[in-house]
Amino acid sequence: KWICSVGRFFILGHGKKQEVLIKAFKQFYDQGHDDWQLHLVGGVGSEPTSVEFVQKLKDMAKNYPIFFHFNSSRSEVEGIYLKSMVYWHAAGFGESETRDPIKFEHFGIAPVEAISAGCIPVLYNGGGLREIISEIDLRQDLHLFKTTDQLITNTIKLTQLKTQKLDWKNIYNILYKTFSQEAFKKKLLALLE
Numbered sequence: 001k002w003i004c005s006v007g008r009f010f011i012l013g014h015g016k017k018q019e020v021l022i023k024a025f026k027q028f029y030d031q032g033h034d035d036w037q038l039h040l041v042g043g044v045g046s047e048p049t050s051v052e053f054v055q056k057l058k059d060m061a062k063n064y065p066i067f068f069h070f071n072s073s074r075s076e077v078e079g080i081y082l083k084s085m086v087y088w089h090a091a092g093f094g095e096s097e098t099r100d101p102i103k104f105e106h107f108g109i110a111p112v113e114a115i116s117a118g119c120i121p122v123l124y125n126g127g128g129l130r131e132i133i134s135e136i137d138l139r140q141d142l143h144l145f146k147t148t149d150q151l152i153t154n155t156i157k158l159t160q161l162k163t164q165k166l167d168w169k170n171i172y173n174i175l176y177k178t179f180s181q182e183a184f185k186k187k188l189l190a191l192l193e
Contacts, residue, residue, distance in 0.1 A: 003155070004039040004084040004119065006077060006110040007091065009057070009070070010050045014103050016042065017090035017124075022060045024088075024148040028155065029064055039080050041069040078117070086155055087114035092126035105129050112179050118168065120158050122151060136174045 003025065007016030018040050025038040038061075044054055058068065069080060081087075089111050092104035104127030105111075111132055115121050123129040125144035133143045142158055145151040177183055 001033075001036045002039055002080075002084040003036060003086040003088055004041060004080050004114065005088045005090070006041045006081075006114065007089070008042045009040075009044045009054050011053050012049070014091050014105055014127075017093045018042075018057055019060060020090045020093045020148060021088050022057060022064075022066060024151045025066060026060075026064055027148065028152045031152070033156070037065040037067060039067045039069060039084065041072055041077055041080055044070045081114050081117035081119060084114070084117075084119050085159065087111060087119035087121045087123075088151065088155075089121070089123045089129060090151075091129070092124050095126075097126055101127075108132060112175060116172065116175050122154050122158065135178055136171050 005016065005018065005021050007018070009016070009018060021038065021040065025036075029036060040057070044050055054068075054070070061068075069076065072080075087110075089105070089108060091108070095103040097104055105124075107128045108123075111121055111123055111129060115132070115136065121133065121138070121143050123133060123144055125140075125146050130140065130144055133140055142154050145154055
């Protein structure tokens with residue numbers, strides 16, 4: 001019963017909004033889901049704003065099963081994806097797409113990697129994240145959120161739908177056809193022609 005999120009720990013540009021995820025997880029946990037864990041994975045720079053941000057996150061996470069994995073190796077990141085049931089991503093949360101589009105995930109390789117590892121995605125409904133959900137034909141009302149309450153509710157619904165079977169084989173095929181290096185090369189060559 002792991003939830004994970006992968007992204008750099010910083011506040012500039014399109015920060016990954018780990019503070020939003022910690023707040024939501026604490027509510028989720030306090031609502032009786034106390035057998036779950038949150039795993040936050042990502043790189044941390046040495047600039048003062050990042051160091052201060054990480055300390056703020058650690059302070060927020062005290063007394064909860066929230067684990068930080070800083071500057072992890074590729075194999076460690078893959079292992080966390082594979083152990084996790086749910087993947088959360090909140091880049092863009094609380095921002096304006098028209099005023100500050102830079103604060104949104106333009107594509108989001110981490111969510112695609114998490115989905116390819118079998119994680120159930122619950123992503124912020126903004127930027128390129130909504131395109132990932134529509135591309136692999138998942139229910140937008142359950143796999144996207146705009147508020148922390150929606151994030152929690154959708155996570156509960158998705159994890160309680162034990163009879164729901166995601167068509168992982170079809171999802172993998174779509175991911176490959178859409179996001180693989182081969183697909184990228186074909187699209188790039190088509191644009192150049």
